[in-house]
Amino acid sequence: MNYFNCSLLGVFLLALSSVTQSLEYKQICGNLSDAQIETQPAVLLSGGADSSSSDEKLATEWLLNQANGGDYLVLRSNGLGGQAKWVCRNYAEHISSASEVSIDSLDDAEHPAVLQLIKKVEIIWIAGGDQKRYEKFWKGTALARVINKHIHTKPIGGTSAGMAILGGAYYAPRDKALIGSQLLDNAFHHRGEDVFIDDLIYHPLLKDTLNETHLDRLIKGEDRSSRAFGFLAQLTKSVQNPMVIALNEGSFLGIDQHGNGRVWGNGGYILQATSQPETLKKGQPLVWHQQGKAVTAYELNKSQAHAKLDFKARRFEGLKQTYWFTTGGAEGFVK
Secondary structure, eight states, X not given: OOTTSHHHHHHHHXXXXXXXXXXXXXXXXXXXXXXXXXXXXXXXXEOSOOOOOHHHHHHHHHHHHTTTSOEEEEEESSSOOSHHHHHHHHHGGGOSEEEEEEOOSTTGGGOHHHHHHHHHOSEEXXXXXXXXXXXXXXXXXXXXXXXXXHTTTSOXXXXXXXXXXXXXXXXXXXXXXXXXXXXXXXXXXXXXXXEEESSSOOXXXXXXXXXXXXXXXXXXXXXXXXXXXXXXXHHTTTOSSOEEEEEOTTEEEEEOTTSEEEEEESOEEEXXXXXXXXXXXXXXXXXXXXXTTSEEEEEEOTTOTTOEEETTTTEEESSOEEEEEESSTTTTEEO
């Protein structure tokens, strides 16, 4: 029996999930298509905690339209969720099928049926959760290789942890995540050491870019603005032109095959370094002032219809522009 024939693939995965300890797969609606579908290599980022708003629906429709009615697959870890079911319920006319698979071991990430499934689909969506599981189970595997092949000709997106790992740089903490004041007061705090660069997904539009999610979520009275700033400072030691895309919850950023970006929802910031930090040492507060212009912050807002976001050239015109800096640690941070 040819288990990788498209019509039998879903059956095989369902059978496989019943005898393995970790792999879970479910096709929610439609049937995997054998048709050759013209697709575009777009990316959609979501800051997380989506509220099923009109903005979420518009952003999702934009992503689906990049694949002209193709198959939609949710990749996740730690069990199946409801994303594919939501797409089936709201966008059945835009897709051939929608399914989910949970990859929870290195064996899952190497299994031929999983790899064939990913090769078949036109749209990949990486769910939220814990990006450390993605780093642990996906990095260096055949799964990562087929995803990296996919992104050059087909669309991909992700929310929360799924958005985080789409950056060329990403934060995957091994234990409790740090808050921004910890990072600014110690530029290489031990909870901030788990920043990985160019070792998982290599999206050409997100090279040397770290994606920060849930920007406006408060933890101990802090949002993640100072953490995004601190991560950008760290990246200046490793890459030449680092950038941080920081999105609020319920915010979406779409980037098409030409590098043109558009925003839906609650916005956020694009942060670009204008210089090197004055003090960036372990155990010392970060000093990154540069006459008050250390980092250029472009404010993302869906109402800025005439803005031009060019992620290939990294030029962002028509956006409100401010500067972020710190004269020393968290206490000196200004945005």
